[in-house]
Amino acid sequence: MSGLENIFFSKQKSIFLTFTLTFELFVKFVRIFNMIKIQPIVRDIILGEIEAYFALTNGYMNMSSYAYQIRPKIELLTKKKVSIASLVVSLSRLRKEFKKEKPLIHQVTIKNITTKLPLSEIVYEKTDKFVGELESLHRNISVSQEDFFTITIGTTEIDIICSSNIENKVLKHFKIKPKLINHNLAAIGISFDPEVFSIPNTFFSLLSVTARARINIEELVSTPTELIFIVAEKDFGKTVALFSEMHREVNVNE
Numbered sequence: 001m002s003g004l005e006n007i008f009f010s011k012q013k014s015i016f017l018t019f020t021l022t023f024e025l026f027v028k029f030v031r032i033f034n035m036i037k038i039q040p041i042v043r044d045i046i047l048g049e050i051e052a053y054f055a056l057t058n059g060y061m062n063m064s065s066y067a068y069q070i071r072p073k074i075e076l077l078t079k080k081k082v083s084i085a086s087l088v089v090s091l092s093r094l095r096k097e098f099k100k101e102k103p104l105i106h107q108v109t110i111k112n113i114t115t116k117l118p119l120s121e122i123v124y125e126k127t128d129k130f131v132g133e134l135e136s137l138h139r140n141i142s143v144s145q146e147d148f149f150t151i152t153i154g155t156t157e158i159d160i161i162c163s164s165n166i167e168n169k170v171l172k173h174f175k176i177k178p179k180l181i182n183h184n185l186a187a188i189g190i191s192f193d194p195e196v197f198s199i200p201n202t203f204f205s206l207l208s209v210t211a212r213a214r215i216n217i218e219e220l221v222s223t224p225t226e227l228i229f230i231v232a233e234k235d236f237g238k239t240v241a242l243f244s245e246m247h248r249e250v251n252v253n254e
Helices: 003-048 050-056 063-078 084-100 130-132 164-174 194-198 202-212 233-253
Strands: 112-125 151-152 155-163 182-190 221-225 226-232
Touching: 003 050, 003 063, 003 084, 003 112, 050 063, 050 084, 050 112, 112 164, 130 155, 130 164, 151 221, 151 233, 155 164, 155 194, 155 221, 202 226, 226 233
Parallel strands: none
Antiparallel strands: 112 155, 112 182, 151 155, 182 226, 221 226
């Protein structure tokens, strides 16, 4: 083979290697580009499904099975075919990402638990006349330290939750037929230090206690150092027991 032929074949080989390398880089770029488009969608789906989030973060999710479950939705949103392998890779990356973040649910340091019962809820339609009569309510009704009394002024309704022993006094004061009256309610107040209020997901962590137990929350009342759960009297004992156990566990760990 002449020197000219050697130069020709060397150039051809160089061009082929350059093309191969360029093609491999292109394929890699496409995969990364597709992953970038898939990743935020998978992330949104996971964050929208609390059970999936906990399963992925805590390491007991069957990622292949879940990938098959969400693939139709991913393909609908991306308007393209998506492989199970790429979804599993995306889920694996998200798991590493979530593991670095603070957990959604954490142990809340409870300072004290207080209870009040029985309570009544009185709901009125919000009118100018009713709001005007609110001003004289506290002058006409004596509320002791032992009583529970809170008023929530909404956009269309005014909700009063009070100790049942002063229910008739409230009804007599307004002289207006309420929209609704609920009886047999109870309040469980969870107190904590002021700095706890600024920790993200504090309320969510406390609400998860009752949510897992399938306890219906009739109303929530909060201050910077207290979250008060209003529940039906039938759920009172169970609710107190759950938060007492949380209080005990936190104190033991400390």
